[in-house]
Amino acid sequence: MSVENAPVVDVDEAAIPVEKKMYYRFESNDKKEFRVSELAIQQSETLNRLVEAMGYTSEDVENKPAIAIENIDGKTLKLVFQWCEHHKGEAIPVDDGSVPKIVEIPEFDAKLMDIDNGLLFKLIWAADYLNIVQLLNVSCKKVANMAQGKTPAQLRRVYLLPSDEEDEAAKRAAQEAQDPRAREVEEEFEERKRQGGNSFF
Amino acid sequence: MSTLLDFPDEIAARIVNFVGFPGILSLHQVCHDLRNFIDDTKPDWKLDSLNIIFSREDIIIRCIQNQKSYTIKYEISDQNGLLRDLGTCMKFQKSALKTFTIIGQIPEDFHLKLGGTIRTKTQKLNLQVENQDQILHILPCFNSDVLKDVDLSDASRGPIEKSIKIDKVVELEQWKKARNLSISCFLTFLSSSTFRKLTYKSIDDSRFLSESLGPFYTDPYEPHELNWYFRYPNSEECLRIIWTSDYQVIVFQKERVDEMPDEAALQN
Numbered sequence: 303m304s305v306e307n308a309p310v311v312d313v314d315e316a317a318i319p320v321e322k323k324m325y326y327r328f329e330s331n332d333k334k335e336f337r338v339s340e341l342a343i344q345q346s347e348t349l350n351r352l353v354e355a356m357g358y359t360s361e362d363v364e365n366k367p368a369i370a371i372e373n374i375d376g377k378t379l380k381l382v383f384q385w386c387e388h389h390k391g392e393a394i395p396v397d398d399g400s401v402p403k404i405v406e407i408p409e410f411d412a413k414l415m416d417i418d419n420g421l422l423f424k425l426i427w428a429a430d431y432l433n434i435v436q437l438l439n440v441s442c443k444k445v446a447n448m449a450q451g452k453t454p455a456q457l458r459r460v461y462l463l464p465s466d467e468e469d470e471a472a473k474r475a476a477q478e479a480q481d482p483r484a485r486e487v488e489e490e491f492e493e494r495k496r497q498g499g500n501s502f503f
Numbered sequence: 504m505s506t507l508l509d510f511p512d513e514i515a516a517r518i519v520n521f522v523g524f525p526g527i528l529s530l531h532q533v534c535h536d537l538r539n540f541i542d543d544t545k546p547d548w549k550l551d552s553l554n555i556i557f558s559r560e561d562i563i564i565r566c567i568q569n570q571k572s573y574t575i576k577y578e579i580s581d582q583n584g585l586l587r588d589l590g591t592c593m594k595f596q597k598s599a600l601k602t603f604t605i606i607g608q609i610p611e612d613f614h615l616k617l618g619g620t621i622r623t624k625t626q627k628l629n630l631q632v633e634n635q636d637q638i639l640h641i642l643p644c645f646n647s648d649v650l651k652d653v654d655l656s657d658a659s660r661g662p663i664e665k666s667i668k669i670d671k672v673v674e675l676e677q678w679k680k681a682r683n684l685s686i687s688c689f690l691t692f693l694s695s696s697t698f699r700k701l702t703y704k705s706i707d708d709s710r711f712l713s714e715s716l717g718p719f720y721t722d723p724y725e726p727h728e729l730n731w732y733f734r735y736p737n738s739e740e741c742l743r744i745i746w747t748s749d750y751q752v753i754v755f756q757k758e759r760v761d762e763m764p765d766e767a768a769l770q771n
């Protein structure tokens with residue numbers, strides 16, 4: 303895509319030089335291709351550094367293969383880039399590792415994240431991997447909001463977590479699968495106890 | 504498909520912190536791993552006040568955090584659930600609470616159970632009790648360096664002039680260090696402490712006060728207040744005793760002698 307055909311970017315022309323308005327091509331791990339504006343890419347620290355390091359010209363973008371993003375699928379990457387395009391040019395919050403106190407979910411983001419939990423969790427993984435701070439904030443906030451007013455049993459379903467009992471059963475099963483002899487020894491011990499034997503050894 | 508606990512720690516911590524209070528109380532009960540994770544992240548809830556209100560049907564925890572009020576309701580039979588959540592609340596409360604209140608139809612053994620559950624920094628305690636033992640169970644849970652006000656009131660709803668022994672309570676560090684003590688029932692025993700202000704409620708007869716304390720002073724602008732002033736030996740301070748007919752309250756308050764009204768008599 304040439305510079306002339308690029309959608310109008312609604313930012314101050316003086317602040318963003320004309321040659322900055324270029325696009326990059328990315329490919330998901332299931333071979334879906336996306337064209338993303340450079341300004342949108344700036345929302346992702348990881349991708350921004352990558353394209354800066356590559357130093358592509360507009361011709362390179364068209365002639366060379368799309369940049370592969372190995373561990374994100376097309377469905378998730380589509381959401382990520384939709385988010386980046388919508389929020390391009392916005393200030394990026396400084397991520398100092400602390401949790402921001404107040405995060406509001408804008409209407410656009412709420413609609414974008416009106417998806418099943420599996421996809422939402424993938425979106426969080428992607429936001430973390432691509433280091434998109436504000437997308438990570440809103441997606442984590444959305445997951446947190448899902449917890450409000452729920453009982454522990456409901457939360458287990460929402461967050462796909464086992465109860466203590468299920469967890470213990472699973473751990474026991476895993477242990478037994480690993481060491482069948484341990485189970486046999488235990489059974490033998492129980493049997494001897496039942497028979498009133500004083501010494502096992 | 505990944506679960507909450509498959510996320511890197513900093514993401515799971517971000518989500519847990521966004522859940523905040525009181526959602527974390529439920530989150531804390533989901534499973535071992537999540538409970539351990541939350542314990543490790545050590546969130547600070549910065550609650551301002553925590554009130555436990557007992558009624559005939561249910562128990563309510565009402566918390567104020569960041570000027571927002573949160574209510575958590577328990578069945579009256581679910582004391583264990585209440586105590587579990589209170590323990591969690593206190594574990595994640597690093598700053599001092601402004602007030603901690605326990606009122607209503609409190610089951611007899613609750614004070615003992617609560618005493619075994621919580622340790623807290625709180626500035627003001629409002630507590631309804633029926634006997635000294637209940638105070639003895641609860642008061643030691645409060646950090647004596649932080650506790651400034653103790654307001655004890657009568658939970659029995661019995662006769663107003665009910666007496667309560669506090670001979671053991673006055674030995675507690677928390678009682679000695681508190682600056683303002685307020686008690687809504689008569690006491691049979693009282694020892695001195697470092698209080699600035701001590702209030703008794705429900706004293707409805709001023710006659711015996713003037714008989715035993717001597718002539719009183721009344722400020723023309725506060726006609727409902729009777730005042731007595733007594734000098735402390737070798738001190739610039741005096742003890743002011745105030746009885747207010749409006750509220751039937753008697754207050755003992757330390758003041759500086761030079762702040763006394765000129766017309767009032769200072770007794771030795």
